[in-house]
Amino acid sequence: xxxxxxxxxxxxxxxxxxxxxxxxxxxxxxxxxxxxxxxxxxxxxxxxxxxxxxxxxxxxxxxxxxxxxxxxxxxxxxxxxxxxxxxxxxxxxxxxxxxxxxxxxxxxxxxxxxxxxxxxxxxxxxxxxxxxxxxxxxxx
Amino acid sequence: xxxxxxxxxxxxxxxxxxxxxxxxxxxxxxxxxxxxxxxxxxxxxxxxxxxxxxxxxxxxxxxxxxxxxxxxxxxxxxxxxxxxxxxxxxxx
Numbered sequence: 412x413x414x415x416x417x418x419x420x421x422x423x424x425x426x427x428x429x430x431x432x433x434x435x436x437x438x439x440x441x442x443x444x445x446x447x448x449x450x451x452x453x454x455x456x457x458x459x460x461x462x463x464x465x466x467x468x469x470x471x472x473x474x475x476x477x478x479x480x481x482x483x484x485x486x487x488x489x490x491x492x493x494x495x496x497x498x499x500x501x502x503x504x505x506x507x508x509x510x511x512x513x514x515x516x517x518x519x520x521x522x523x524x525x526x527x528x529x530x531x532x533x534x535x536x537x538x539x540x541x542x543x544x545x546x547x548x549x550x551x
Numbered sequence: 552x553x554x555x556x557x558x559x560x561x562x563x564x565x566x567x568x569x570x571x572x573x574x575x576x577x578x579x580x581x582x583x584x585x586x587x588x589x590x591x592x593x594x595x596x597x598x599x600x601x602x603x604x605x606x607x608x609x610x611x612x613x614x615x616x617x618x619x620x621x622x623x624x625x626x627x628x629x630x631x632x633x634x635x636x637x638x639x640x641x642x643x
Contacts, residue, residue, distance in 0.1 A: 434641065454638075463641035468608045468615045471635055475559075492642045503640035506606055508561040 412544045413513045413532040415439070415448050415487070420530065420547055422451045427491035427517040430456065434464040435517075439487035440478055447551055448486040448513075463502070464490045487532075489515035493522075497529035499540050507535035513543070554582055554626055557633040565593040574632075579609065580622045582632065597634060598622065606637040 419439055427435045436456050439448035452474065457467035466474070478485060488509060492500075497516035499507070507514060518529040534541045557571050566572050572590065576582035580598070587594035597607050602622060609616045610633040616624045626632070 436638070438638075458639075458641075460641070462643060463639070465637055465639035468610075468617070468637070471608060471638060472610050472613070472615075472633060475633075475635055488638060490640060495642045500640065500642055502643055506637060506639045508559070508636035508638075510561070 412546055413448075413487070413515070414546045414548060414551070416550060417547050419448055419451055419487075422453075423487075423489050423515065424517060424530065426453050427489075427519050428522075430491070431519045431522050432461045432493045433459055434461065434491050434493060436464040436466065436488075436490040438474065438485045439489070440481070440483040441486040443482045443484050445484075446486060450483070461493050485509055485512050487515050488512045489517065491517045491519050493518075494520050494525050496520075496526065497531045498542075499533055499535060504535055504538055504540060510534075510536040552577075552626070552628040554628075555631045556582070556586065557631065559635050561636055562593060562596055562634065565590040565596075576626060578622070578626060579603075579611075579616060579624045579632070582626060583622075606639055608635045608637055609633070610635070 434456055437453040440450040441447040454466045456464045458465045497518035514533045514535050516531050520526045521528040532543050532545045552575050554574050555571055556574050558566050574582045574585045576585050583594045583598055
């Protein structure tokens with residue numbers, strides 16, 4: 412289960428809305444081992460694409476150095492799908508390399524009347540996808 | 552010649568959980584071959600058909616080696632090599 416504050420959910424959704432029709436992506440970091448998302452870090456989608464996202468390689472190095480220095484984990488790794496449901500695609504699964512992270516997917520397809528808005532969370536471990544409950548709280 | 556290699560979480564199964572290991576080589580290709588002798592299996596996660604895998608980023612000190620010489624990038628004593636899988640995906 413992912414437990415996350417309403418304020419963080421709002422920021423992830425706002426980022427996805429702002430970048431639509433391109434995919435938005437980012438991380439919510441938290442203290443190592445805590446499984447508690449705290450620090451919102453929107454990332455640039457270097458692919459600038461409606462169908463693909465990739466963190467810029469320079470930004471990725473900076474991000475991981477910073478996480479290491481601050482003793483944090485990437486607790487949530489989020490991205491948006493802009494025309495399809497918020498479920499990990501084959502591409503998402505094959506590039507999922509953080510077995511400890513909650514992979515949050517947001518669908519902004521409602522913008523173009525292609526379906527409902529979705530905010531969902533998954534574990535992706537060794538190519539296996541497991542959807543999990545999202546518990547939204549006011550504070551931890 | 553000693554090179555520090557920083558290992559991402561996903562590849563620490565090959566390094567007994569260590570976040571960094573030492574290796575040697577005049578180029579990245581030699582370094583990964585050297586790592587393979589002590590951490591069997593790691594090379595194939597980084598290199599495919601003699602090239603760096605598309606969705607694995609390798610940095611020499613602060614620079615993505617794609618902007619240097621890729622797998623032929625030359626190394627010097629005291630360099631740090633960082634391996635980070637890309638964070639990527641998409642709707643298909």
